[in-house]
Every structure is written in C-alpha cells, then in structure tokens.
Amino acid sequence: MTHPKPDAVRVGVVGCGSVSGVYLPRLQQLQIQGVRAELVAACDVDPSRREVVRERYGVARFTTDYRELLADPAVDLVLVLTSMREHGEITRAALTAGKHVLVEKPMAMTLEEGRAIVDLAKTSPGYLLCAPHVTLSPTYRAIWRRVHGGDIGRVLTARGFYGWAGPSWGQWFYRPGGGAMFDLGVYNVTTLTGLLGPAKRVVAMSGIAIPERIVDGEPMRVQTDDNAHLLLDFGDAVYAVVTTGFTIQRYRVPGIELYGSDGTIQMIGEDWAPTGYELWQNRAGCWQVYDVGGGWPWSDGLRHLIECVQAGTPPINTPEHAFHALEIMVKTMESGRTGQALPIESTFTPPRFDPEGEPATAAHLIHDPSRT
Ligand SMILES: NC(=O)c1ccc[n+]([C@@H]2O[C@H](COP(=O)([O-])OP(=O)(O)OC[C@H]3O[C@@H](n4cnc5c(N)ncnc54)[C@H](O)[C@@H]3O)[C@@H](O)[C@H]2O)c1
Incomplete structure (x- = not known):
C-alpha cells in the first residue's frame, strides 16, 4: 500500500485535557527542532477548551464534534487523547476517514472493538500507533x-x-x-x-x-x-x-x-x-x-509517527502488540x-532492533563483596 507523504504533517487533536498538555508542547518542541509538522485543528466535547487551545497553541479551528475534525481534509494525523472509553470509537472512525492515528492507551475497551481496529489498520491508508511508546x-x-x-x-x-x-x-x-x-x-x-x-x-x-x-x-x-x-x-x-x-x-x-x-x-x-x-x-x-x-x-510516539508518515514506513510498534496487551x-x-x-489467544511479533545499536555507554562498576 502506498502512503501519501505530506510535506508538513498536519495534526488534529481530539481530547484537550491533561495529557494534551504533554503532547502539544512536544509538537511545538519538534517544530523548533526542525520536524515539519503543525497543529491545525482541535476538538473537545468541553467547549471551554476552545480558548485554552487558541491561547496556548494558536489554533483557531475548534469543534466539539470529533466527526467534523475527521471530515477535514486538512488533517493528516489524528491524536486521540480523550478519556479511555472513547478511544475505540474515535480510532475506528479516524482510520475509516483515512487518517494516520496515534491513540493513547488503551486502544479500545473490549477485545471485539480492539480486533476490529487491528483489522481496519491492515487495510487503512493511515498508520496506527498505539500508546504506550515504551x-x-x-x-x-x-x-x-x-x-x-x-x-x-x-x-x-x-x-x-x-x-x-x-x-x-x-x-x-x-x-x-x-x-x-x-x-x-x-x-x-x-x-x-x-x-x-x-x-x-x-x-x-x-x-x-x-x-x-x-x-x-x-x-x-x-x-x-x-x-x-x-x-x-x-x-x-x-x-x-x-x-x-x-x-x-x-x-x-x-x-x-x-x-x-x-x-x-x-x-x-x-x-x-x-x-x-x-x-x-x-x-x-x-x-x-x-x-x-x-x-x-514518553510522548515520543508522536515524533515516531510523524517520521513514519514522512518516510512512508510503518511504525515499529504494531497494533497487534497493543491488542495483545489489551x-x-x-x-x-x-x-x-x-x-x-x-x-491468551492473540500473538504478535515484538519489535526488533539493530543488534549493534548506539555506542555503549561506560559502565560504573559495583563490586559484590561476597564475590571478591
Ligand atoms: N494525564 C496523564 O498524565 C496521562 C499520561 C499518559 C497517558 N494518559 C492517557 O491520556 C488519556 C487522557 O487522559 P487525561 O489525563 O488527559 O484525561 P482528561 O480527563 O484530563 O482529558 C480527557 C479529555 O477528553 C475530552 N473528551 C472526552 N470525550 C470526548 C469526545 N468524545 N470527543 C472529544 N473530546 C472528548 C474530555 O472533555 C477531556 O477534556 C487517557 O487515555 C490516559 O490514560 C494520561
């Protein structure tokens, strides 16, 4: 499947509560570091969040209905940061709308809903990245x-x-x-x-x-x-x-x-x-x-997903792993x-890394008196 490679990845956030105060400043930091991404739209059922997002992040486009944000062709990537019960429904709708999705944990509440999301992610043009990003x-x-x-x-x-x-x-x-x-x-x-x-x-x-x-x-x-x-x-x-x-x-x-x-x-x-x-x-x-x-x-999944979208490579953490955890x-x-x-009936392939990896850091040694 081919993925569009937008220049600057345009982000929409659904759920502007406590944890948005971590992801959205992180997005600002990534921009300063040269990552081409921008926050373009926000949604919360609580209308009082409109002013907060406008003042803190300069985003004027705000809605209380997530379906409106998903219908917006100017949004490439959706951050699902609502309370947990809403994750499954919004994630399914966002994948169906063809968006890239980062959903906070858990991906869904039930195994039925989680399975449907994993299946949808296989055919959706968007990537799905599920927290946590450990x-x-x-x-x-x-x-x-x-x-x-x-x-x-x-x-x-x-x-x-x-x-x-x-x-x-x-x-x-x-x-x-x-x-x-x-x-x-x-x-x-x-x-x-x-x-x-x-x-x-x-x-x-x-x-x-x-x-x-x-x-x-x-x-x-x-x-x-x-x-x-x-x-x-x-x-x-x-x-x-x-x-x-x-x-x-x-x-x-x-x-x-x-x-x-x-x-x-x-x-x-x-x-x-x-x-x-x-x-x-x-x-x-x-x-x-x-x-x-x-x-x-710990919000590093945002950087990872933006980089994946720009490179056209799937995220290292799979929906199958998130489903196994669910x-x-x-x-x-x-x-x-x-x-x-x-x-436990589900399975997944754990992420693998280059065995050489980053250069090793120096060890500080603590001797065990019982062994010396
Ligand atoms: N707060 C943290 O430190 C933290 C850390 C890591 C992960 N998380 C995860 O982040 C998610 C959100 O947690 P939080 O602490 O920000 O909760 P919160 O209650 O502060 O914020 C949730 C927001 O979602 C909004 N919302 C609920 N239903 C909605 C809907 N249908 N459409 C749009 N907006 C909707 C609420 O009005 C609220 O503003 C949870 O999954 C949580 O597990 C939180």
Whole structure:
C-alpha cells in the first residue's frame, strides 16, 4: 500500500485535557527542532477548551464534534487523547476517514472493538500507533540488545512494577472503562511482552481496594479495579509478575527486572521514564551500572509517527502488540473476578532492533563483596 507523504504533517487533536498538555508542547518542541509538522485543528466535547487551545497553541479551528475534525481534509494525523472509553470509537472512525492515528492507551475497551481496529489498520491508508511508546526508549532498546545478545542467558523470570496514589481529576478513571490496569499496568505489560514475546496465559488478583475517593473535588464510589497483581506465563515455565495500582504512594524499586540463567538486568526508573539499567553477569562478578541518560519523553510516539508518515514506513510498534496487551488487561480483570487462569489467544511479533545499536555507554562498576 502506498502512503501519501505530506510535506508538513498536519495534526488534529481530539481530547484537550491533561495529557494534551504533554503532547502539544512536544509538537511545538519538534517544530523548533526542525520536524515539519503543525497543529491545525482541535476538538473537545468541553467547549471551554476552545480558548485554552487558541491561547496556548494558536489554533483557531475548534469543534466539539470529533466527526467534523475527521471530515477535514486538512488533517493528516489524528491524536486521540480523550478519556479511555472513547478511544475505540474515535480510532475506528479516524482510520475509516483515512487518517494516520496515534491513540493513547488503551486502544479500545473490549477485545471485539480492539480486533476490529487491528483489522481496519491492515487495510487503512493511515498508520496506527498505539500508546504506550515504551519500546521506543533508548533504555528499552539497550536492554533488548542485552537480552537478545544473550548477555544474561535465557530469561527465566521477570517483574514489572508501576503504581501511584491515583488521579485526583477525571472521575472516568474510576468507572468501568478506566482503572489501574488500563491506565498503569499497560506500561509493564507492553514492556515485558516486548522483551519476552507474547504471553500464553494470565492469572490475577484484581479488585477495588479503595471503594470511595474524592475526585474533581467530589466524593465518588469507585466502580473499577484499582489494585492488581498479575502473573504471566510465557511457556516453558518462564513467568513474569506485574504489580500495579492506584494504591501505591511511593517506592524505590526498579520498573522492570529480568532474571536470566547467567545474570540479571534491572531497569533504572519506570519503563515510561527510564534512565539506564544495572546488569549483573555471573562471569563478571560485579554490577555494571549503565547510565543511558534521562530526558526521553514518553510522548515520543508522536515524533515516531510523524517520521513514519514522512518516510512512508510503518511504525515499529504494531497494533497487534497493543491488542495483545489489551487481551492481557481484559483477562486480568476477568481472572480477578473468577479466580481462573485464562489463556491468551492473540500473538504478535515484538519489535526488533539493530543488534549493534548506539555506542555503549561506560559502565560504573559495583563490586559484590561476597564475590571478591
Ligand atoms: N494525564 C496523564 O498524565 C496521562 C499520561 C499518559 C497517558 N494518559 C492517557 O491520556 C488519556 C487522557 O487522559 P487525561 O489525563 O488527559 O484525561 P482528561 O480527563 O484530563 O482529558 C480527557 C479529555 O477528553 C475530552 N473528551 C472526552 N470525550 C470526548 C469526545 N468524545 N470527543 C472529544 N473530546 C472528548 C474530555 O472533555 C477531556 O477534556 C487517557 O487515555 C490516559 O490514560 C494520561
């Protein structure tokens, strides 16, 4: 399929809430860096966002009906940044309208809707890029190279950890179609399946730990799971566990841990904001600490998608990977209700990287007194 190669990629945004305050400044930064892209239209069901977008980003074209934005031939790429329940419907409509689409996580609420989106993306003239963009980070790639270069042997067991106290805005986060798994667990699930490949089975404890909250200044009853531990089975007795929730105030543990037959890798920081990794190799007998550098923006999918549109090459993160993560998340919540281990039926090909990659950063060594 041939893709049009617009000169400056013209971006329309649907959903001008909190996260648009990250993506739209990022677009401005990309422009300053010489990337040819511009924000041309915005949409939010809340009409008060019109003034905000006009003042902050100089965009006059505003609508409260996303269909109007999708019908605009002057929009090449649509950013879907609404609350989660709307993602599936808007993404389908945008792909049908022939647009390139970046959708925040999750791609959809149900497996049926997710499957329809994956099928549509195969025939649509537009590219589909689904958040989270964790596999684009330099730290993720460095770890991928270590794992696939055999530097810790065969990975046997792994952990992901991501949580916080939960948003004080957006009651939808705590209603069906929201929840900690879709909002937070999705990062670790995407990272671990990216590194280890498709999972075969999930079993989980998932439930509502804090039944009442104050959100947007109002008390509310929480209606979707805010606390989860899930176990993933990758086959051949290789397992991973993910701990996530709007139930965690602070922590100082790695976002991702991989334990192999010959060593260990621990990511430094969260998988959406990593700064490097620590590597243990039995043969080296010391911890090697690699600083890959902070500052990688988690909204980097926007740069990637714009570059893909301009180059006419599909994004590295596939809709199939996002669908696989969706199946794990939906079945985590189901497993939490039923107590059953559930098979994961979808599969995908994880992104691969040049084994040589970027030049290695120097290691800071920490010797293990028990080994010296
Ligand atoms: N806030 C963050 O830090 C953050 C970080 C990463 C990802 N995300 C993801 O970004 C998405 C949005 O989160 P948020 O925090 O910005 O939420 P938010 O509630 O602040 O913003 C959502 C916006 O979407 C608008 N909206 C809802 N339905 C719409 C529709 N049909 N058409 C047009 N506009 C519509 C709402 O009026 C609101 O302004 C979520 O998927 C979230 O998981 C958020």
